[in-house]
Amino acid sequence: MENFVLIALFVGLGVAFRHMEAFPKQTAQTLNMFALYVALPAVILLKVPHLEFSRDMIVVALTPWIMLLFSAALVIIVGKNRGWSRETIGVLLLVVPIGNTSFMGVPMVNAFFGEAGIPFLIIYDQIGTMIIFAVYGSVILAMHGREGRVKASEIARRAVLFPPTLALAAGLLLRFWPYPAALVKGLETLAGMLTPLVMTAIGFQLRIRLSPGVIRPLGFGLAVKLIIAPLAALLGCRLLGLNGLAADIAVFEAGMPPMVTAGALAMAAGMVPELAAAMVSLGMALAFLTLPLLYWFL
Secondary structure, rough: OOHHHHHHHHHHHHOOOOOHOOOOOOOHHHHHHHHHHHHHHHHHHHHHHHHHOOOHHHHHHHHHHHHHHHHHHHHHHHHHOOOOOOOHHHHHHOOOOOOOOOOOOHHHHHHHHHHHHHHHHHHHHHHHHHHHHHHHHHHHHHHOOOOOOHHHHHHHHHOOOOHHHHHHHHHHHOOOOOOOHHHHHHHHHHOOOHHHHHHHHHHHHHOOOOHHHHHHHHHHHHHHHHHHHHHHHHHHHOOOOOHHHHHHHHHHHHHHEHHHHHHHHHHHHHOOOOHHHHHHHHHHHHHHHHHHHHHOOO
C-alpha cells in the first residue's frame, strides 16, 4: 500500500507540473524517453539473471497471445455489429490488445506483488507485448492507417531494437556471469528512477477530451481492456488450476491500460486520433481503480 501511495504522489506531481510554466510541453516525452532508454533496461538487466525457466513461464508467455485473440475477436464482432467505421475498429484493434505492460506494469507489479513478480512481468512484456506490438501492431497500422503515413517494416524494426528488448538479450547472454558490485549498485540506482519518472510522466499527460461520437467505442474498448480481458484470463487460469504468482502476474498484466506508444501511432496514422488519445489517457486514469480491484480478486 505504501508503494501505491507513492505512485499516486508522483502522478499528482505530474498533474501539478503540467500547470507550471517551468515545465515545457515536452516534459512527459523526455521523462518517458529516459525511462525507456535507461531506467527500464536497468530493471531488466538486474532481473533477467534471476529468471528460473519453468512451466510457470509458459503460462506467462502464452497469456498475452491468448488475450490478443480474445480481445481482437470481441472488437471485430462488436465493431461490425455496431457499424463502426473502419478507422474506429482499427484504433480498438491496436490499443485494446496491446497493454502498457512495462512502463505502468513495473511500478504496479512492484507495488502489489513486490520484486518477486518482476521476472514474470519481463517474460509477459518481452515475449508477449513487444512481439505482438512489432508483428500484429504493424499489420493493423498497415491495414487501417492512412496510406504512406506508417511503414510496417519501420515499426517492426523499432520494436525489435527497443532498448528493453536489447537489455533482455544482453541479460540472457550474461545470465551466468555475476555482475561486479559497482555495476549492480549503478543498475539499482537507475532502476529506482523508473517509478518516479513514469508516474510523473503519466500525470503530466493525463488529458481527457470527449465528443459524443467516440463515447460508445471508448466505453467498449476500456471495458474490454480493463475488465473483461483480465477477468477472462483469471477465469481461464483458475479453471486450469493455475494459482501461483506467475498466473497472478499474467492476469494482472492482462488488465494494464493501453500502451501509450500504440495510441500515439494510431494518432499518427490518422485512425480517429480523439479515440486513440482518450483510450490511453482515460485508460491510465481508470487503471488506478481497476488494478487494485483486480488484485483483490486474485
